[in-house]
Amino acid sequence: MSDSKTHSASQETTAWSISGYLMLIAMLVLVVLTAARILGFASSDPGPEDVVWFVPFVLLGPVAIVFIASGFYMIQPNQAAAIMLFGSYRGTDRSHGLRWIWPWLSKTKISVRANNVVSEKLKVNDLRGNPIEIAANVVWRVSDTAQALFDVDDYKGFVFVQIESAVRSIGSRYPYDDIEHQEVTLRGNHDQINAELRTELNARLVLAGITVDECGLTHLAYAPEIAGAMLRRQQAEAVISARKKLVEGAVTMVEMALTQLSEKNVVELDDERRAAMVSNLMVVLCGERDAQPVVNAGTLYQ
Structure with missing residues (x-):
């Protein structure tokens, strides 16, 4: 039972790809050879044997050029491309620059850059039941592209929902303030609260292949009515x-x-x-x- 749960989650692997610049050179050489062959055939007096060799060359040359041109794609820095074969995940390419793979493989690009999210002001009851307003700033990034693309429906929406849930959980777990300084409070223990919020977010977002690099409370106040x-x-x-x-x-x-x-x-x-x-x-x-x-x-x- 545990093995089936473990293997149900996707895991990023490295996809096969080669430098697009090498294939670009090969395509340009093929273009030059095809053009030279056509011009040479047109300027000469070909015989029957030349025509027999010329027709397959003229037909296969453009096909090979189109075949090579269909495999090019570009990856920017801090970007990745998930490679798919008829719906089957074949790996992720993180090598930036001009790349080339077989044309029948599909590519889904995904950003692995850091994202900054400031949650909305949420009204939560703290540990003592007092209504408070709380908001947080979270810096997150995609660490596993396979999980982000295939284990959740919309990983960005998933991140927003989990941030709201984690902030509510932290806000209700501690009191807003303690004048006697005998308890851990939201207002008086920023480092501890922020560290616990980051730990909880990482635990919630590991399913989607998301890593939280930094987070902290940006707004903390009693609700207006009290x-x-x-x-x-x-x-x-x-x-x-x-x-x-x-x-x-x-x-x-x-x-x-x-x-x-x-x-x-x-x-x-x-x-x-x-x-x-x-x-x-x-x-x-x-x-x-x-x-x-x-x-x-x-x-x-x-």
């Missing part, structure tokens, strides 16, 4: 995160100040005044406005 609410949430999360860092820093600074005051015997504070100093320092360090200093001209204790 963009305002998500922006406010992001702003609130950013404020909370900033406040958290500010408080952590303030606690550290207060602890350091009290430790140094105690170690250097600058002042001795009881628990009540230590609590008051901690409260004042936290207000100064965490407040959004500049602190106004108060000069105590009296004694330390009232």
Whole structure:
């Protein structure tokens, strides 16, 4: 069962062909010989034996010229030609320039150049169910001409459909953003997301003989219906995160100040005044406005 599945897919092979320039020279030589023979026969007084030899030569010469001329074809750089014999695949010719094969063989040209595709903006629900808009840029090329021509009906349309499917799959597999940076997200882990998208595309397109060289997200945003609410949430999360860092820093600074005051015997504070100093320092360090200093001209204790 597995062998039948393996052999069901086409595989590119190298087709037989020769340089078209050699056959062009042979055709030109044949043209010159045929023309010279005709002119020589017309300018002389041929006998019966000459006529017997002349008629087959005149008939076969043009036929051979037409036969040779029918086998020429041109392949440009980064282009290939699939050779067919009455519907049977005989191989692929990737040698660019003027080429020649038997005239009864048909040729189907296919480009193996790199193609750049920018997908449409797709609306997808991310891992948390939030609707987002996502689009990707994909650089792909044909790596196996036999699979591209014979294993799928339209390999270009196949590529477009698979790009859309892969982008939707990646978009629904991860959350859009994570303010705590504990998860892999679409917005925060571009390299990982792009690498996974390329791997998935190559797995999907191997059936059509397509290889993805590069891909990446070109558009990523919340859908318009929730963009305002998500922006406010992001702003609130950013404020909370900033406040958290500010408080952590303030606690550290207060602890350091009290430790140094105690170690250097600058002042001795009881628990009540230590609590008051901690409260004042936290207000100064965490407040959004500049602190106004108060000069105590009296004694330390009232």
